[in-house]
Amino acid sequence: MSAPTTGLTGMSSPRHVDIAVTGRCNLSCAYCFYADEMTSRTDLPTERWLAFFQDLGNLRVMTACLTGGEAFIRPDFFELVDGIIANHMRYSILSNGTLINEKTLAEFEKGKRRQRLDSIQISIDGSSAEVHDHSRPSSFERALRGLKLLNGAGLPLTVRVTINRFNYTDLESTARLLLEELDLPGFSTNEAYPCGATNRYQDEMLLNPLQRRQVMDTLLRLNERYQDRISASAGPLVLAQEECAIHDAQLRGEKEFPGRGRLTACGGVFEQIAILHDGTIVPCHVISGLHLGNILTDDLGEVWRSSPLMQALRQRREIPLDTIEPCQDCNFKGYCSGGCPGGALFLNGDFNTRNPMDCYRILTGAEPYAPAEMKNQL
Amino acid sequence: MAQTPEQQTRYICNPDVVLREEDEDGGLLFNPDTSQVKVVNATGLFIWKQFGTASQLEAVAEEVLKNYEEVPLQEFRQDLDEFLQDMLQSGFIGSVEENENDAS
Numbered sequence: 001m002s003a004p005t006t007g008l009t010g011m012s013s014p015r016h017v018d019i020a021v022t023g024r025c026n027l028s029c030a031y032c033f034y035a036d037e038m039t040s041r042t043d044l045p046t047e048r049w050l051a052f053f054q055d056l057g058n059l060r061v062m063t064a065c066l067t068g069g070e071a072f073i074r075p076d077f078f079e080l081v082d083g084i085i086a087n088h089m090r091y092s093i094l095s096n097g098t099l100i101n102e103k104t105l106a107e108f109e110k111g112k113r114r115q116r117l118d119s120i121q122i123s124i125d126g127s128s129a130e131v132h133d134h135s136r137p138s139s140f141e142r143a144l145r146g147l148k149l150l151n152g153a154g155l156p157l158t159v160r161v162t163i164n165r166f167n168y169t170d171l172e173s174t175a176r177l178l179l180e181e182l183d184l185p186g187f188s189t190n191e192a193y194p195c196g197a198t199n200r201y202q203d204e205m206l207l208n209p210l211q212r213r214q215v216m217d218t219l220l221r222l223n224e225r226y227q228d229r230i231s232a233s234a235g236p237l238v239l240a241q242e243e244c245a246i247h248d249a250q251l252r253g254e255k256e257f258p259g260r261g262r263l264t265a266c267g268g269v270f271e272q273i274a275i276l277h278d279g280t281i282v283p284c285h286v287i288s289g290l291h292l293g294n295i296l297t298d299d300l301g302e303v304w305r306s307s308p309l310m311q312a313l314r315q316r317r318e319i320p321l322d323t324i325e326p327c328q329d330c331n332f333k334g335y336c337s338g339g340c341p342g343g344a345l346f347l348n349g350d351f352n353t354r355n356p357m358d359c360y361r362i363l364t365g366a367e368p369y370a371p372a373e374m375k376n377q378l
Numbered sequence: 379m380a381q382t383p384e385q386q387t388r389y390i391c392n393p394d395v396v397l398r399e400e401d402e403d404g405g406l407l408f409n410p411d412t413s414q415v416k417v418v419n420a421t422g423l424f425i426w427k428q429f430g431t432a433s434q435l436e437a438v439a440e441e442v443l444k445n446y447e448e449v450p451l452q453e454f455r456q457d458l459d460e461f462l463q464d465m466l467q468s469g470f471i472g473s474v475e476e477n478e479n480d481a482s
Contacts, residue, residue: 011398011400012398012399012400012401013398015398060396060397060398062396062398062408062410085410088394088395088396088410089396089410090410090413112411115411116410116411118413
């Protein structure tokens with residue numbers, strides 16, 4: 001496939017859009033990255049979302065992820081899904097699973113709702129109510145019920161385990177529950193991030209580097225046992241897999257990976273954008289403090305092409321790690337992408353820095369320094 | 379000379395398929411019903427657009443040759459046939475039934 005991009009400006013329009021269709025939620029999770037937005041914004045009405053989905057269709061957006069809050073809390077949720085379908089997109093859903101019932105399953109059978117659905121992701125954060133409910137209050141049984149209903153109906157179910165201090169020692173049991181007892185094809189992992197509700201419980205929620213190391217080892221071991229049925233696009237498992245690749249490269253005498261040695265993470269700003277539930281446009285739901293405009297007043301295509309913040313996030317990948325003070329003499333810099341700009345922003349106040357959570361030097365103990373925000377966790 | 383039934387057939391793009399014109403070198407076609415993506419070069423893009431309205435293959439071939447004079451004729455016809463077959467098999471393009479013609 002030829003590279004259908006136009007340099008640092010990225011594509012002419014996003015291919016994918018994450019959309020928080022509501023800020024309401026029936027849970028109050030301890031690590032919710034969206035918690036601050038939920039209390040300070042109001043939902044757009046049905047008609048406004050449907051008009052926006054037409055705009056997405058005109059921009060030739062291919063896929064949308066509907067999230068919240070809890071997406072299923074909206075009584076018009078499937079009307080919104082139909083708006084996505086009518087505008088030639090596929091869709092995925094992020095949900096806590098607790099509101100899914102037999103009626104929900106029946107709704108998926110109407111029109112092209114099942115055909116166009118890429119995945120429904122349900123969050124399960126432990127093997128028991130005791131562990132799961134610590135970060136996701138009073139929801140384990142209901143989430144599990146929703147998960148089983150979706151699985152039984154043959155809908156494209158995925159499960160996300162967000163690793164934090166409450167559940168990092170429970171991963172073996174969680175894997176047993178999901179992969180053996182429930183016989184799911186797999187599940188994905190990430191870790192709690194220092195934003196939203198987590199900011200209020202940082203000492204209780206965030207993994208420290210020693211715990212992250214333990215999780216990395218555990219996930220590698222579990223993946224060996226379960227034939228790579230555990231996946232991740234970020235977080236401890238990715239760190240562990242990349243660390244293995246770095247080790248192998250070093251043994252072969254390779255000092256760098258292609259495209260690394262710069263702040264190349266993440267590529268999301270070249271392909272996708274996100275919308276908060278009041279229409280605010282942001283680069284990504286995780287960095288919801290960087291406002292690019294609002295769909296009520298701004299043209300999304302114009303924001304995508306011309307927003308100075310989007311341009312700055314895209315230009316981040318031009319910054320060599322050589323020019324970043326803690327990375328200059330790092331043995332890993334040729335293999336490193338600098339990590340998530342969101343983590344860099346939260347922990348250093350500047351996205352044009354490395355993310356300490358993704359730093360191999362900190363993980364290997366080669367760097368004694370840690371940002372002020374992380375010091376109490378070392 | 380009379381056209382064979384095959385030559386008379388008219389073809390049209392699946393209206394659900396999304397065309398993203400990424401740059402001057404071409405674009406990609408996305409079928410949201412199947413998730414399938416096809417990358418097309420500038421000529422492929424031109425051909426795709428000809429099928430935006432129901433068209434016979436011969437008419438499209440003529441239009442392409444008018445716009446791409448440097449294309450070697452025999453090679454082009456084979457490429458065009460393969461392009462259409464691939465698009466038909468994957469549901470990106472469909473043939474128009476005669477009764478649909480009458481209706482339209």
